[in-house]
Amino acid sequence: MTQPHPLPRLSAVADDYDILLCDVWGVIHNGRESWAAACEALTKFNEKGGHVVLISNSPRPSSDVVAQLDGLGVPRSAWKAFVTSGDATRMELARRAPGPAWIIGPDRDFPLYEGLNLTSAHGAEDAAFISVTGPYDDTTETPEDYRERLTPAAERGLELICANPDRVVQRGDTIIYCGGAIADLYEQMGGRVIMAGKPFSPIYALALKEAEGLLGRAVDRSRVLCIGDGV
Structure with a gap:
């Protein structure tokens, strides 16, 4: 070798x-x-x-x-x-428009959805699929904060599209959770996941x-x- x-x-x-x-x-x-x-x-x-x-x-x-x-x-x-x-994710989202999509992630990532004519769902109960860019607040939240909210989505068999497969990233001297960590949790719960970024x-x-x-x-x-x- x-x-x-x-x-x-x-x-x-x-x-x-x-x-x-x-x-x-x-x-x-x-x-x-x-x-x-x-x-x-x-x-x-x-x-x-x-x-x-x-x-x-x-x-x-x-x-x-x-x-x-x-x-x-x-x-x-x-x-x-x-x-x-994000570029690769937009192609996946466009194929699933108009949704509705349960969007998980901070407001700064909203440019991802511009011009796609996606309807936003309130949660797992009325969504056709899930789109994750990361935690809503990556300074305080961990993937475990999403387990209870994701449970009904996994039970319904909703597909989750992850726009950032990274599990963690370094911001200066701080390690923060990314979308990949939430996607991993959802997969462990039996959910279906599509990863749009590296290394896919x-x-x-x-x-x-x-x-x-x-x-x-x-x-x-x-x-x-x-x-x-x-x-």
Whole structure:
């Protein structure tokens, strides 16, 4: 079995790849500030003819997250395209419109639903499916706070679409729960779950489509490198 080995720098393997699919949170920023060395490495890859496609488990559309990257100091030169789990989730939601959908998540994630003509349900009792971006309040809530509320949904066999498969994320020095933790709980309760983001296929299909547009030809998958902060 081949064992992993550390690389001293991206440039050591950069010539072997045309496309970098690069994670965002935990790789180029920590939610409070960007990491200059990582951004510089991506910029150099782009300057030498490569193409960086950022892939994020943000539950919002990529167009809504670009301003956040700018605010954190991530230079536009570090990437050429950007795909989020929010983009992949919108495709899943559009197929299920008009719902109604029981929407679980903070108000800041509402751009995910704009223009989809989804009806909002009050809870499990009148919903056709569930859409989860994360806890309503990720500063205080845990997945267990949702067990009682999710019980009737599992009993009804409602499908849950998770816009952020991450279980936890680091915000500065604090670890907070994400949508994936709620989805895991629901699955343990016998519920059906669809994951739209990493490491599942919908977001990678979108990212490779963006890469194809950048290359102007079909993507040779042997020349695609994925970079993340965990396996």
